Amino acid sequence: MEQSKPRGGPKTPRRRRVADRLELQEQVTELAAQQAAVSEVLRSIANSPHELEPIFDTITANATRLCRAEVGALILFEEHGYRIVARTGVADTYYVKGHLYPVSEGAPSARMVKTRSPVHIADLTADQAYLQRVPGLVALVEQIGVRSYLLVPMLKDDELVGGITIVRAHVQPFTDKQIELVTAFAAQATIALEITRRERQLRQAQTELAHATRVVAMGHLTSSLAHELKQPLCAVAANAAASSRWLTREPAQIENAKRSIECIIKDVERANSVIDRVHSLVKKAAPRKDTININDAILEVMTVVRGEVVKNRIRVQTQLSDSLPHVRGDLVQLQQVMLNLIINAIQAMSGPADSPRELRISTESTKEEVRVAVRDTGPGLSADNLQLPFEPFYTTKPSGMGMGLSICRVIVEEHGGRLWASENEPRGALFQFTLPPTDGADRDQIDASLDASRY
Ligand SMILES: Nc1ncnc2c1ncn2[C@@H]1O[C@H](COP(=O)(O)OP(=O)(O)O)[C@@H](O)[C@H]1O
Ligand SMILES: [Mg+2]
Incomplete structure (x- = not known):
């Protein structure tokens, strides 16, 4: 938050009161904005508990906006690097969504992996890694035009699962309050991730259970189903014998044979439909x-x-x-x-x-x-x-x-x-x-x- 200090001359009590009030007002406005952002995130979790993308989008957008940064992204770590899952304020060509980025030596992501704490770089152009031309950093500065940089970890217990990064195109360090705020958003993102993971596990278990109960239900029917299939099969056998008899007569009784064969077709269809039903319920x-x-x-x-x-x-x-x-x-x-x-x-x-x-x-x-x-x-x-x-x-x-x-x-x-x-x-x-x-x-x-x- 930028402090608005009245300029010039020593502070009179009246001036101080005005300054205090202004500061207080600003704090209240900021708090209200933060609260609105938090409830927006909660709303998006409630609206789509199964889908993380809109939740991550909301979190990234809010973190970026409330910290008065220009660009923001949410990353999730995988075995061989990290993927950008949400971003705001940057063209498609940078921070490519879904792309797997390596954690390169010296880059801010590598520092966060090591320390598990926020990485704050007030001016990227003065950073060692930039001076040593670490490619990721050079791209950030020279292609996206980033100067002030913040990357906050998403921690689940002690495991680093991802991070939120927000950046500015001009040099203006992030305040402790802003870092705190992004940390709170990172915690929300971690919770959303965890809820979705558990929801998925639960659904998987329930799918198995539903399938098992279907199989059990069909199991109860086995003997009557066998009986149900036996009936058309017996009829098929009887009609096949009959049509064979009609055809071996002298002269062959084609019409009668045809009728028997039609009965066969019907019975086979009936048996088939039972089998199909059973199959679709069991599979x-x-x-x-x-x-x-x-x-x-x-x-x-x-x-x-x-x-x-x-x-x-x-x-x-x-x-x-x-x-x-x-x-x-x-x-x-x-x-x-x-x-x-x-x-x-x-x-x-x-x-x-x-x-x-x-x-x-x-x-x-x-x-x-x-x-x-x-x-x-x-x-x-x-x-x-x-x-x-x-x-x-x-x-x-x-x-x-x-x-x-x-x-x-x-x-x-x-x-x-x-x-x-x-x-x-x-x-x-x-x-x-x-x-x-x-x-x-x-x-x-x-x-x-x-x-x-x-x-
Ligand atoms: N049509 C019914 N008439 C009487 N009791 C029923 C009926 N349907 C269900 N119930 C009762 O509800 C219980 C639970 O049914 P359900 O959840 O299908 O499990 P299950 O059939 O394995 O017992 C049954 O055990 C029975 O006590
Ligand atoms: Mg039952």
Whole structure:
């Protein structure tokens, strides 16, 4: 901060008061600017916790502006040097973003690596390294026109992870206060880096977990799936034998043979679609943004659970709205939600009770939302704690994982919707979820949330 001293003559008390007030005023203004900058950084962290670039841009711009410097950059260290990840006030050709720079002997970066403290050079042209023509420094002075230079380390525990550099085109040393300020910004950048790294690790772990629960869910279906595949295969064998018989007749019964072959094709398609579904639910894939017809997605899931439904003698009723708008999201993730709700419903009705077993799946829509409801006539949920089933690891099943519903809730919420449970009338459980229709949805927001998607 530059001090404004009244010039000329000895200070009278009145003059001093004015000077003090001016100084105070300046301090307050500066403090307010710093506070605004800090909240701007916090806002950018909150707005894009998964993306570091805008955060680093904001930090670099604020540090440069508040220190009244012309050029600023944020660097991150790697094994073989450092990369510039944000910069402000300098043309593309210098401080090239993304370029890996070596830490050359004698350069300020090398000094910071050694001391782990700020490197402040009041006038680069008087610096030893410049006089010894260290290339990095020569470029700074002669190409960018830098005179006063500051590089502040970003330290995580004791590890040097990066730094913020700000420079001036004229000789004007940075004040202690300014160095302090840049140090505070460097700490913020380190925190943002750490938050993002942990977020990434968490997401990775959760992706694995979601995949594992999908595989487990499919595991529950193995025997009924085998049964489900056996049926079309038996039909294929029978129709193949029949068409062979039609063709060996004298004269060959071409029309009948053709009909048998058409049946074969249909059955093969049916078996194939089951296999495809199983495959897409079991395989690991990056989240996608599809335009989805929820009704079709439900019908596909039904092909996978049909065997289980038959085995448990459950009556299925589907009431799918024929004017359902599309939704936007990842098909496999949304099918995982439906699969889990349906398997839970089937499992709830697989006990010894002999009352009618009914699974009802319905869809409907309003202007704001597409709603899917899965009802069963099992024992239902305890009315006073409808949140409990969504708790991670809550399960009442001997071989349950208790992760299904908590993962479903995250998936639905990442798609901009809600998932909740209630009691079904007259008995059983009712699980419902909503999703925003593609037209009404804030597409960018959903896309952003899917980009950051955990599953
Ligand atoms: N349709 C339902 N009827 C009754 N209870 C249910 C139903 N769906 C879920 N629950 C309860 O919620 C618990 C958690 O379900 P979930 O998260 O899918 O894990 P899991 O199926 O592995 O137990 C279940 O163990 C069960 O107690
Ligand atoms: Mg479950």
